[in-house]
Amino acid sequence: MSKFLIVGLGNIGNEYANTRHNIGFDVVNAFVTKYGGSLNVDRLAYMAEVKWKGKTFVCICPTTFMNLSGRAFKYWLDKTKVPLENTLTIVDDLALPLDKLRLRGAGSAAGHNGLKDIQQAVGTDAYPKLRFGIGNQYPKGMQAEFVLSQWRKEELPMVRLKVEKCVEAIESFASIGLERTMNLVNTGSITVTSSKTGLTFSINGTGYTNTSGSFTNLAPGSYNLTAKNSTGCISAPRAIVLAAGSNCASIGDFVFKDVNGNSIAAGTSFQGQIKDFGAGPVAINQAWWQGRGSASNSA
Numbered sequence: 001m002s003k004f005l006i007v008g009l010g011n012i013g014n015e016y017a018n019t020r021h022n023i024g025f026d027v028v029n030a031f032v033t034k035y036g037g038s039l040n041v042d043r044l045a046y047m048a049e050v051k052w053k054g055k056t057f058v059c060i061c062p063t064t065f066m067n068l069s070g071r072a073f074k075y076w077l078d079k080t081k082v083p084l085e086n087t088l089t090i091v092d093d094l095a096l097p098l099d100k101l102r103l104r105g106a107g108s109a110a111g112h113n114g115l116k117d118i119q120q121a122v123g124t125d126a127y128p129k130l131r132f133g134i135g136n137q138y139p140k141g142m143q144a145e146f147v148l149s150q151w152r153k154e155e156l157p158m159v160r161l162k163v164e165k166c167v168e169a170i171e172s173f174a175s176i177g178l179e180r181t182m183n184l185v186n187t188g189s190i191t192v193t194s195s196k197t198g199l200t201f202s203i204n205g206t207g208y209t210n211t212s213g214s215f216t217n218l219a220p221g222s223y224n225l226t227a228k229n230s231t232g233c234i235s236a237p238r239a240i241v242l243a244a245g246s247n248c249a250s251i252g253d254f255v256f257k258d259v260n261g262n263s264i265a266a267g268t269s270f271q272g273q274i275k276d277f278g279a280g281p282v283a284i285n286q287a288w289w290q291g292r293g294s295a296s297n298s299a
Contacts, residue, residue, distance in 0.1 A: 091130070189216040
């Protein structure tokens with residue numbers, strides 16, 4: 001069947017906009033916007049219908065408030081006659097760290113009131129869920145305040161990256177099915193967000209052919225990420241650990257250094273040359289000739 005029901009959980013009202021608990025709304029809105037649609041008030045939900053590659057997506061954000069999400073889910077499930085296995089529910093998850101997504105075809109509500117109500121409405125927990133990790137960095141007894149709080153500024157790059165990954169997961173779910181999409185979503189990715197241009201990137205020094213800064217389908221493990229600028233200077237490595245199921249790592253600007261460890265922004269002009277002594281290129285600039293690289297400091 002080429003029809004799908006995409007459900008984003010959250011609460012209506014300006015006071016809940018851009019909060020952790022409303023990430024399901026944000027993902028659905030991003031997907032609908034990408035394909036030229038807009039969410040409009042309908043029965044028990046904001047609803048939009050969009051088409052992509054011959055497939056129809058009925059996308060809803062329930063207006064019943066989180067704890068009664070099952071009412072909207074069941075109504076639109078019956079109205080659209082979409083099989084339960086062709087639904088995908090996007091929901092926030094306190095048990096997952098911020099860098100993690102998890103896709104499963106079944107699973108308990110894990111204390112989430114919106115999922116509890118859906119399970120009660122449809123009589124099973126065997127329906128696909130895409131869980132968006134929001135972390136759990138809150139003082140004891142402050143869980144409600146945390147989930148209803150807005151994202152911190154330093155969290156936003158990761159949040160935006162994961163929203164994009166969720167949109168891709170919806171597309172993949174409809175194209176290649178749940179199992180194969182799980183293999184993609186539940187592996188890891190590293191994405192570089194840099195203000196500098198003209199950089200190429202490498203994982204573990206295996207060649208600087210990556211120009212996008214995006215590495216996907218990575219197995220859990222440790223990685224050393226480096227960048228090379230247009231003059232051939234290579235940055236100090238960034239050590240990154242992708243834990244099992246930890247989906248996304250977002251890396252900021254790379255910094256290049258001279259022999260004394262002083263930072264040289266990529267693209268900066270300096271008088272001197274670049275030389276490789278076996279551990280990667282080093283800027284042979286004034287710091288070299290006046291510092292520990294000079295003849296007077298050599299053994």
